[in-house]
Amino acid sequence: MQQIDSDHGWPLHDVRRTRQIERAVAATLPPHTLMQRAGLAVARLALAKAPHARTIWIACGPGNNGGDGMLAAMHLHHWGKHAVVSWLGSAEHAPSDAAAAHQEALRAGVAFSEDPPKQFDLCIDALFGIGAGSSSSARPADPRLCAWVERINRGDAPVLAVDLPSGLQADTGSVAADTVHADCTLSLLTLKPGLFTAHGRDAAGEIWFDDLGTGHDAMLTPTRVQATAWLLGAGPSALRPHASHKGSYGDVTVIGGAPGMTGAALLAASGALHGGAGRVFVGLLDGGASTVDPSQPELMLRAVDALDVTSSVVVCGCGGGDAIRAHLPRLLSVAGRLVIDADALNAIANDTTLQQLLTARQSRQRVTVLTPHPLEAARLLGSSSAAVQGDRLAAALQLCERFACTVVLKGSGTVIAAPAARVAINATGSARLATAGTGDVLAGMIGAELAGTQSAFAAACRAVHRHGRLADQWPPGPPLTASVLARL
Numbered sequence: 001m002q003q004i005d006s007d008h009g010w011p012l013h014d015v016r017r018t019r020q021i022e023r024a025v026a027a028t029l030p031p032h033t034l035m036q037r038a039g040l041a042v043a044r045l046a047l048a049k050a051p052h053a054r055t056i057w058i059a060c061g062p063g064n065n066g067g068d069g070m071l072a073a074m075h076l077h078h079w080g081k082h083a084v085v086s087w088l089g090s091a092e093h094a095p096s097d098a099a100a101a102h103q104e105a106l107r108a109g110v111a112f113s114e115d116p117p118k119q120f121d122l123c124i125d126a127l128f129g130i131g132a133g134s135s136s137s138a139r140p141a142d143p144r145l146c147a148w149v150e151r152i153n154r155g156d157a158p159v160l161a162v163d164l165p166s167g168l169q170a171d172t173g174s175v176a177a178d179t180v181h182a183d184c185t186l187s188l189l190t191l192k193p194g195l196f197t198a199h200g201r202d203a204a205g206e207i208w209f210d211d212l213g214t215g216h217d218a219m220l221t222p223t224r225v226q227a228t229a230w231l232l233g234a235g236p237s238a239l240r241p242h243a244s245h246k247g248s249y250g251d252v253t254v255i256g257g258a259p260g261m262t263g264a265a266l267l268a269a270s271g272a273l274h275g276g277a278g279r280v281f282v283g284l285l286d287g288g289a290s291t292v293d294p295s296q297p298e299l300m301l302r303a304v305d306a307l308d309v310t311s312s313v314v315v316c317g318c319g320g321g322d323a324i325r326a327h328l329p330r331l332l333s334v335a336g337r338l339v340i341d342a343d344a345l346n347a348i349a350n351d352t353t354l355q356q357l358l359t360a361r362q363s364r365q366r367v368t369v370l371t372p373h374p375l376e377a378a379r380l381l382g383s384s385s386a387a388v389q390g391d392r393l394a395a396a397l398q399l400c401e402r403f404a405c406t407v408v409l410k411g412s413g414t415v416i417a418a419p420a421a422r423v424a425i426n427a428t429g430s431a432r433l434a435t436a437g438t439g440d441v442l443a444g445m446i447g448a449e450l451a452g453t454q455s456a457f458a459a460a461c462r463a464v465h466r467h468g469r470l471a472d473q474w475p476p477g478p479p480l481t482a483s484v485l486a487r488l
Helices: 015-026 033-049 064-078 096-108 143-154 200-204 262-274 321-334 342-349 352-360 374-381 385-390 392-403 438-451 456-472 482-487
Strands: 010-012 055-060 082-087 122-126 159-162 184-188 206-210 229-231 251-256 279-284 313-316 337-340 367-370 406-409 415-418 422-425
Touching: 015 033, 033 064, 033 096, 033 122, 033 159, 033 184, 033 206, 055 064, 064 082, 064 096, 064 122, 064 159, 251 262, 251 321, 251 342, 251 438, 262 279, 262 438, 262 482, 313 321, 313 438, 321 342, 321 352, 337 342, 337 438, 342 352, 342 374, 342 438, 352 392, 367 392, 367 438, 367 456, 374 385, 374 392, 385 392, 392 406, 392 415, 392 422, 406 456, 415 456, 422 456, 438 456, 438 482, 456 482
Parallel strands: 055 082, 055 122, 122 159, 159 184, 184 206, 229 422, 251 279, 251 313, 313 337, 337 367, 367 406
Antiparallel strands: 010 229, 406 415, 415 422
16 A cells, blocks of 8 residues: 655546456456455555544445445454445445355454444545446436435544545546545556546545555556556656756747737746746736846847747747737747647637647657646637646647647646657646746746757646646745746
């Protein structure tokens, strides 16, 4: 069992692939073995998280997630805890594994009750896990369910969720109205994408993982099941060679900053500068009102038409307003490496000619990274932000396929997608980034990574992870502003 952190990469598996792995592994083991291991793992974590708990309420659903909970209750009962099980299922209709778990719990003397205990020191949510499928409509209708979830969420006791908080969708991170909010979640056999994106982080709390004795490689090699996505790790840190110079780390050119919005372009440029680019040029669209940034004299401000956009990495759109639209045909046509953000994305979403130029870049071996937030992604897809947030992985992949480029779909659990269905979810970052300008800084950081000759996917992954890590490391108390973030 291991707590999941943001420094190590992990494979993530959706419900379909998890079921494949479960079947393949179960076929090599005696009956009920995986559930027995799951129940023991849950009980151990419960004891570790709440060692002094006396009364533990285990809310069990009708399927195998409930079976995991009943076996956890059995172990806790043996260890001297007052374990009380409330079960939505019945012995006649339960799956074979859950029915066997029910019989074991009864033989062990575990207390069963139709109603939650009035007072409890720990709640174990074993209602559904991945058993509800990919939609809350798959849940059985039971009037007790809403009452139990409400009781779990309004109680003072900590909550441990088994596999997933009930109501959280494993594949997408979307939530139902009656979703459990856990203090910690123990994901079993595989890690699910929904734990790390959309509403997953808020619902799951601290995330732990137990492979149920299959071994980490068993999820990939013996079962031949490919991961749905990967959780980003920190990756190796490379030392710069002593005999290097500014030309070794490439140029970044930032184009944006229409009147009243020059700060966005300067933040992106600052992100590129402090992200490691050798030189950073800035073309502001403010009519030449700015000639130098005295706080960052390293930035080289130039007239837009005088900038070299063919050999440098171009970051465009940050604070570009409507003025960026006129420059996009040239940039999409000649820029070798292009990061498209903010107003440039909105301009493309409203112009089919620009969309065609964007899509044609791949056939000409041009590198492109799009960095939309959910509303910008929705505009590009002709959809809604709610639909994008409802399945962030699918939305990122759809953008990637439609425009033939790398996509960074920002938000809680930023999704990075690239051609050939490479998908990663970032676990760093926090609500400290929910302030104006942090997205501009990220665009500049991606530009700096691209200037260092990273592939588009690798550059996006490294920049996104570092961007979030800087926010994680910011001390509690003072707010983190974008200008400070860029210089960390």
